[in-house]
Amino acid sequence: xxxxxxxxxxxxxxxxxxxxxxxxxxxxxxxxxxxxxxxxxxxxxxxxxxxxxxxxxxxxxxxxxxxxxxxxxxxxxxxxxxxxxxxxxxxxxxxxxxxxxxxxxxxxxxxxxxxxxxxxxxxxxxxxxxxxxxxxxxxxxxxxxxxxxxxxxxxxxxxxxxxxxxxxxxxxxxxxxxxxxxxxxxxxxxxxxxxxxxxxxxxxxxxxxxxxxxxxxxxxxxxxxxxxxxxxxxxxxxxxxxxxxxxxxxxxxxxxxxxxxxxxxxxxxxxxxxxxxxxxxxxxxxxxxxxxxxxxxxxxxxxxxxxxxxxxxxxxxxxxxxxxxxxxxxxxxxxxxxxxxxxxxxxxxxxxxxxxxxxxxxxxxxxxxxxxxxxxxxxxxxxxxxxxxxxxxxxxxxxxxxxxxxxxxxxxxxxxxxxxxxxxxxxxxxxxxxxxxxxxxxxxxxxxxxxxxxxxxxxxxxxxxxxxxxxxxxxxx
Numbered sequence: 001x002x003x004x005x006x007x008x009x010x011x012x013x014x015x016x017x018x019x020x021x022x023x024x025x026x027x028x029x030x031x032x033x034x035x036x037x038x039x040x041x042x043x044x045x046x047x048x049x050x051x052x053x054x055x056x057x058x059x060x061x062x063x064x065x066x067x068x069x070x071x072x073x074x075x076x077x078x079x080x081x082x083x084x085x086x087x088x089x090x091x092x093x094x095x096x097x098x099x100x101x102x103x104x105x106x107x108x109x110x111x112x113x114x115x116x117x118x119x120x121x122x123x124x125x126x127x128x129x130x131x132x133x134x135x136x137x138x139x140x141x142x143x144x145x146x147x148x149x150x151x152x153x154x155x156x157x158x159x160x161x162x163x164x165x166x167x168x169x170x171x172x173x174x175x176x177x178x179x180x181x182x183x184x185x186x187x188x189x190x191x192x193x194x195x196x197x198x199x200x201x202x203x204x205x206x207x208x209x210x211x212x213x214x215x216x217x218x219x220x221x222x223x224x225x226x227x228x229x230x231x232x233x234x235x236x237x238x239x240x241x242x243x244x245x246x247x248x249x250x251x252x253x254x255x256x257x258x259x260x261x262x263x264x265x266x267x268x269x270x271x272x273x274x275x276x277x278x279x280x281x282x283x284x285x286x287x288x289x290x291x292x293x294x295x296x297x298x299x300x301x302x303x304x305x306x307x308x309x310x311x312x313x314x315x316x317x318x319x320x321x322x323x324x325x326x327x328x329x330x331x332x333x334x335x336x337x338x339x340x341x342x343x344x345x346x347x348x349x350x351x352x353x354x355x356x357x358x359x360x361x362x363x364x365x366x367x368x369x370x371x372x373x374x375x376x377x378x379x380x381x382x383x384x385x386x387x388x389x390x391x392x393x394x395x396x397x398x399x400x401x402x403x404x405x406x407x408x409x410x411x412x413x414x415x416x417x418x419x420x421x422x423x424x425x426x427x428x429x430x431x432x433x434x435x436x437x438x439x440x441x442x443x444x445x446x447x448x449x450x451x452x453x454x455x456x457x458x459x460x461x462x463x464x465x466x467x468x469x470x471x472x473x474x475x476x477x
Contacts, residue, residue: 046161059130065448097129135217189466268404
């Protein structure tokens, strides 16, 4: 096992361990380890637990909530926990925590042609263990759901160094209670109301859920995910992807019409005004002259006939709204789909680049963003409220994200300390409004260190104490 210690030595030789995509500053640790197998990982976890040393699990560090940024203590990196193996079931592969989503999809192309792993987080260099720890999702979750749905088995190292295997369907809670041979009796905290369908804020809690779902999305609080059995599914016959440039009113009508058309939509995404003008200023790229909103959609089809039907339906909907074909980019070959995906990702990438530059001049500056979500039918009302709060903040911002799931991201770009405070206040206001509508303060990124304070907006102190007690009881096993 590779191991090193010394705060200054780590700062100088391994600065990558002290930051993630959040640009959160102040990261530091006194020791770091890169285990290559279960035995080495267990020894390090046990040692940290016995010495009461705070431990941060570090994956690919693509998160934007500061979860991988250590504030003292030790770091365990999963970089060397590599490996992908087939299992006895053709549609399931066993993947170690350090493998990236890219490597999983490449393996599927090579060894499992015709199958793919559906979760589609924006950052494909994310580690598998990290995406499971945060129950990550992305554009394709409109059709396929988040990571949780596609995990069949986990190998987890508890803080004590004990390894447990959790298979889906093997242990089920009944009215919030479960007896497990290794974990003992587990009592879930009672929540005043069910958690939203798309939620990554706090532990996943449902009275009759599967035990495996408690660990998925737990952000490392319950243990280190060593490996997982991922469920694959068949690739569709074709995927047709489009970017429709339109005005705000056309956007909301087209979004409604696409949902009502019952097409097999894979994704339903948005870029709101002023995203296009922001991109033009900061990248030099140009876009169709009419329209300051963009609606992205992809449609899965299982035959040539259904592909023709989907294209005809989309053409009819655009014609009814007066949207010119010249205002639509799209196609169904892989290169065209890649082009559209790169265009969609260009917006958050540009924000990250600007934030990184500002952070290099002022260490307090970091990415300020929302991860809130409401019921999809409430999104237009919620967006209007969000827009007012953002404009009143006076901080430059863009809004984009998963409109089909009621989940839009606001990214704010504070240029100084005063704007940083205004941006943080705006994010809290937006989160409060989401909770008022029965939504969540975090739908896919988890809460990490930056968004943890927002949990109090969503849960009572009794509920938060119950989650903490649950973490402590499992950690002591």
